[in-house]
Amino acid sequence: MLLDLSGILRDPGVRESFDLTLDFSDMVFGGIAPAQEPVKASGEVRDSAGVLLLDGELSTTLHCVCDRCAEPFLRETVIPVHAVLESDPDSAESDDIWTFRLTEGKADMDDILRTAFVLNMDAKQLCREDCKGLCCRCGANLNRGPCECKPETDPRLAVLEKLLK
Ligand SMILES: [Zn+2]
Ligand SMILES: [Zn+2]
Known part of the structure; x- marks a missing residue:
């Protein structure tokens, strides 16, 4: 989706707001697609002393799998989005991941919002x-209570026990 910013480029006093619903269900992290529900994006673009700034947020309910107990769970999340939009086609290519170039006065919202989503994904989900x-022995989920496994005996103690018998 392209956001037309020609209004701001003509008149710096203009603010361009956006309110989108996105589908990120194709994005996979470690074999799991967390964005199974629509992702809402809202915010605005304004001119700040000649620099176009995009501020907004993404919100959705993530479908996660716990890295420790492997149980699926849901998590509400709100991801801030702050980006700089480069409108000058002749400017040097920026290597800042939060700087995006406009194409014919339009911002590629899909690119910007997907980048924000990826950069905010936690490496570990608990x-x-x-x-x-x-x-680690019987695979029982210890959140549901202790398992039947006996506590591990130290092998050196086991030798001692044998000697004592
Ligand atoms: Zn867990
Ligand atoms: Zn066990």
Whole structure:
């Protein structure tokens, strides 16, 4: 989706707002597609002393899988979006990931908002801060209570126990 900013380029006093619903369900992170629900994007673009600034946010409910206990869970998320839009086609290519070039006075919103989404994805997803994870021996989910496994005995202690018998 392209956002036409010719109004601002003509008159710096103009603000261009946007309110979009996006589909990021094709984006996969570690084998999981978290954006299974529509992603809402809203914000505005304004001219700040000759620089076009885009400010807004993305919001959606992410479908996650816990990295520790492998349980699926839902998480509401709001992702801030702040970008600089380069309107001068002759300017040097910026290597700042938050700077996007306009094409014929239009901003590629899909590109900008997808970048914001990717950069804000946490590398690790936990169903809760203190997730106890899975038992490394029987695989039971320890959030549901302790498993049947006996606590590991230190092999050196086991030798001692044998000697004592
Ligand atoms: Zn978990
Ligand atoms: Zn166990």
